[in-house]
Amino acid sequence: MDVDRYEQGVRIRREVHGDEVVDAIHDATDAFSQPMQDLLNEYCWGTVWSRTGLDRRSRSILNIGMLAALNQPDALAGHMRSALNNGVSWTEIRECLLQVAVYVGMPAALAAFEVARKVRAETDALG
Structure with a gap:
């Protein structure tokens, strides 16, 4: 294990x-x-x-x-939730999911919109 890479990953x-x-x-x-978890980190x-090839917002x-x-x-x-921390707006999340609808299919996009609806309700409740 590369300890420096692992610690950077945790950070x-x-x-x-x-x-x-x-x-x-x-x-x-x-x-x-x-x-x-070690592999992920x-x-x-x-x-x-x-x-450095993509910023965190783009990765999100x-x-x-x-x-x-x-x-x-x-x-x-x-x-x-993390995308919101990385500066992605709900409008941009919606646009991502509309893109999914066109290129992947309606069932996948509908399911993702339901996830987004729940996450948005949670994040709105937190203020």
Whole structure:
């Protein structure tokens, strides 16, 4: 394991998702799932998210489209929240999902719009 890359990944993950989310994931991690979290921290966050070719906002937009297309509602909800932290607006999230409707299909987009509706209600309630 590249310790510097791992630590950079944890830092970026915290900046994107927030301490509360990362702490909850850490608390739910057991010996069986720890290697997956290590992989995420080192490679996903430390190697890819640290690259300079795309800014975090662009990576968030890309993730929304991919997760909607893959019908991954839990991950999509989390990345929608993170996208808001990265400067993506609800208008831009809606436009991403309309793009999904055209290129992936209506069922995927409808499901993603439902996720967005719930996340928006949660975030609006928080103020």
